[in-house]
Every structure is written in C-alpha cells, then in structure tokens.
Amino acid sequence: MQCTAYAHLSEEKLKQLRKIEEEFGTVLVAYEKVPAFAALSDDEVREVREKEKKLGKILIAYEQ
Structure with missing residues (x-):
C-alpha cells in the first residue's frame, strides 16, 4: 500500500497539464512522487x- 497526495503545481505547470489534457481529450491527475x-x-x-x-x-x- 502506498499513499499518494495530489501534486502541488505552479500556475505554469498547471497550464502545461491542461494543454496536455486538451491534446489527449482526457483528464489527467498529478500526484506527488x-x-x-x-x-x-x-x-x-x-x-x-x-x-x-x-x-x-x-x-x-x-x-x-
């Protein structure tokens, strides 16, 4: 069992993530390592x- 937490993203990284979501047509969830x-x-x-x-x-x- 491993516990994970949602990643804390800067505005710039959040923008990058949203762009990838648009490209893939899906929702991505970022977790901390x-x-x-x-x-x-x-x-x-x-x-x-x-x-x-x-x-x-x-x-x-x-x-x-």
Missing part, C-alpha cells in the same frame, strides 16, 4: 507492529 519504503531492521518492524496494535491503525515507514 511517493517516497521509497524504509528499510527497517527486524526489531524496528516488531516495534512498528506493536505501535500499530496500540494505535489501532496501519503504519507505513518511508525513507526521508
């Missing part, structure tokens, strides 16, 4: 799993 997953040790993975249980949520570790 998803960071790579962090390489965790077995101990770190166990700790994350414990915190998931405490929080009742899914945690994903990404590189900074």
